[in-house]
Amino acid sequence: MKRIGILGTGTVGKTIGTALLKLGYEVKMGSRSSENALAKEFTETNGSKASNGTFAEAAEFGEILFNCTLGMASIQALNLAGKDALKGKILIDLSNPLDFSKGMPPSLSVCNTDSLGEQIQKEFTDLQVVKTLNIVNCEVMVNPAKSGGEPTMFICGNAAPAKEKVLEILHQFGWKDCIDLGDISNARGMEMLLPLWVRTYLSTKNGYFGFKVIRQA
Amino acid sequence: MKRIGILGTGTVGKTIGTALLKLGYEVKMGSRSSENALAKEFTETNGSKASNGTFAEAAEFGEILFNCTLGMASIQALNLAGKDALKGKILIDLSNPLDFSKGMPPSLSVCNTDSLGEQIQKEFTDLQVVKTLNIVNCEVMVNPAKSGGEPTMFICGNAAPAKEKVLEILHQFGWKDCIDLGDISNARGMEMLLPLWVRTYLSTKNGYFGFKVIRQA
Numbered sequence: 335m336k337r338i339g340i341l342g343t344g345t346v347g348k349t350i351g352t353a354l355l356k357l358g359y360e361v362k363m364g365s366r367s368s369e370n371a372l373a374k375e376f377t378e379t380n381g382s383k384a385s386n387g388t389f390a391e392a393a394e395f396g397e398i399l400f401n402c403t404l405g406m407a408s409i410q411a412l413n414l415a416g417k418d419a420l421k422g423k424i425l426i427d428l429s430n431p432l433d434f435s436k437g438m439p440p441s442l443s444v445c446n447t448d449s450l451g452e453q454i455q456k457e458f459t460d461l462q463v464v465k466t467l468n469i470v471n472c473e474v475m476v477n478p479a480k481s482g483g484e485p486t487m488f489i490c491g492n493a494a495p496a497k498e499k500v501l502e503i504l505h506q507f508g509w510k511d512c513i514d515l516g517d518i519s520n521a522r523g524m525e526m527l528l529p530l531w532v533r534t535y536l537s538t539k540n541g542y543f544g545f546k547v548i549r550q551a
Numbered sequence: 552m553k554r555i556g557i558l559g560t561g562t563v564g565k566t567i568g569t570a571l572l573k574l575g576y577e578v579k580m581g582s583r584s585s586e587n588a589l590a591k592e593f594t595e596t597n598g599s600k601a602s603n604g605t606f607a608e609a610a611e612f613g614e615i616l617f618n619c620t621l622g623m624a625s626i627q628a629l630n631l632a633g634k635d636a637l638k639g640k641i642l643i644d645l646s647n648p649l650d651f652s653k654g655m656p657p658s659l660s661v662c663n664t665d666s667l668g669e670q671i672q673k674e675f676t677d678l679q680v681v682k683t684l685n686i687v688n689c690e691v692m693v694n695p696a697k698s699g700g701e702p703t704m705f706i707c708g709n710a711a712p713a714k715e716k717v718l719e720i721l722h723q724f725g726w727k728d729c730i731d732l733g734d735i736s737n738a739r740g741m742e743m744l745l746p747l748w749v750r751t752y753l754s755t756k757n758g759y760f761g762f763k764v765i766r767q768a
Contacts, residue, residue: 523747530740548700549760
C-alpha cells in the first residue's frame with residue numbers, strides 16, 4: 335500500500351503528491367506526456383521516492399490512484415490511462431465537475447440525478463472509485479487543521495474495503511471526523527456542495543475553510 | 552416589526568410560528584382555506600397573539616412572511632396570496648425544491664443555474680426575498696443549539712435592509728454565526744446543500760445537525 339499514482343500535475347496533484355511523500359509513500363505523477371515540465375520538476379526536487387510518467391504509467395505504478403485532473407477532463411484522462419492499467423485499482427476521486435465556461439461562479443457540468451463520481455464508476459467498472467476530499471481546497475485536503483479547526487470529511491464508494499484503505503490515508507492527512515455516506519451515488523451531494531463552497535469563498539475571501547457537521551454525540 | 556405571517560401550516564410552519572409567539576411576535580398562519588384544521592388548532596391553543604386565515608390574509612397581516620410551504624408548491628401558494636398582499640413585504644424563504652416523485656433520496660426540481668429563491672424573486676418583483684434557514688430541520692431552525700453546538704447559518708437576498716431585519720430574527724432564534732453570501736442567486740448553493748443534508752441524515756440516522764464553516768478567525 336505504499337505506491338501511489340497521481341493523475342494530474344496541477345497545484346492539486348503537486349500538493350497531494352508532496353504530502354504523500356512526506357508520509358513515506360512512493361509517488362508517481364502521471365500526465366499526458368512523460369515530458370510534462372511540472373511533473374519532471376516534481377521528480378527532480380523530491381528524491382528517489384518521486385517519479386513521473388504518462389497517465390498509464392502512473393496508473394500501473396500505484397495501488398491507490400488520486401484523480402487530480404480537472405473534473406470536466408477526468409474521463410478523458412482516465413481513458414488515456416487505459417482500462418488495463420486501471421483494473422483493480424482504487425481511485426480517490428477528489429475532482430469536481432466545475433464548468434467555468436460562463437465565468438464565475440462556475441456551475442456544475444453534471445449534478446442532481448448524476449455525478450462525476452458515478453460517471454467514472456460507470457465508465458470504469460473494474461476501478462474502485464472512492465469520492466472524498468473534493469469539498470475543501472488542496473492545502474486543507476492534506477492538512478485539515480489549516481482551516482483553523484476540525485472540519486468533517488465525507489467519503490463514499492461502492493467497495494467497503496477500498497473505503498477502509500482510503501480512510502487510512504485521510505487519517506494520515508489529519509482528518510479525525512469522517513462520515514461514510516454509503517455508495518458512490520452519494521457523490522451527488524458531495525459535488526453539489528461546491529457551489530456553496532465557491533460562494534462562501536467569494537463572500538469571506540478565505541479559501542482555508544471546511545464544513546463541520548455539528549451533531550449530538 | 553412584530554407582526555409575522557406564516558405561509559404553510561405543516562410541521563415547519565407550526566414550529567416557526569410557535570417559536571415566534573414565544574419571542575413576542577403576533578403570528579397569523581395562512582393556508583388555502585381559513586378553515587384549515589391545523590391552522591385553527593394553532594389559533595385556538597396559542598392565545599390572543601395567534602391567528603389564522605387565508606394565504607392572502609396572512610400575507611397582508613405580516614410585515615415579514617415565512618414561506619413554509621413545500622418548495623414545489625411555493626410559487627402556487629404565493630400566487631394564491633396574491634401580488635397585492637405581498638407587495639413590499641419581506642419573505643423569508645426557507646423552502647427547498649425537493650422532488651420526491653422518484654422516492655428517496657429526493658432530487659431538486661431546480662438547481663445549478665437557477666434556484667427556487669431566484670424563481671420566487673423573479674415572479675414577485677415587489678417582494679423582498681431572503682433565503683435562509685433552509686439547510687437544517689425546523690427544530691434546529693428555531694433552536695440551533697439542538698444540533699449540539701453552534702452551526703453556521705447562511706443568508707442571501709438582494710435587499711440589504713431586509714437581510715438586516717431577518718438577521719435580527721435569526722439572532723433571536725439563537726444563530727450566532729451567520730454568513731451573508733450576497734444576492735439571491737446564492738440560493739443556488741444553499742438549496743444544493745440539501746442532497747448532502749439528506750444523505751448525511753440517512754447515514755447518521757440523526758436529523759438534529761447543522762453545518763459549521765470552520766475557518767481561521
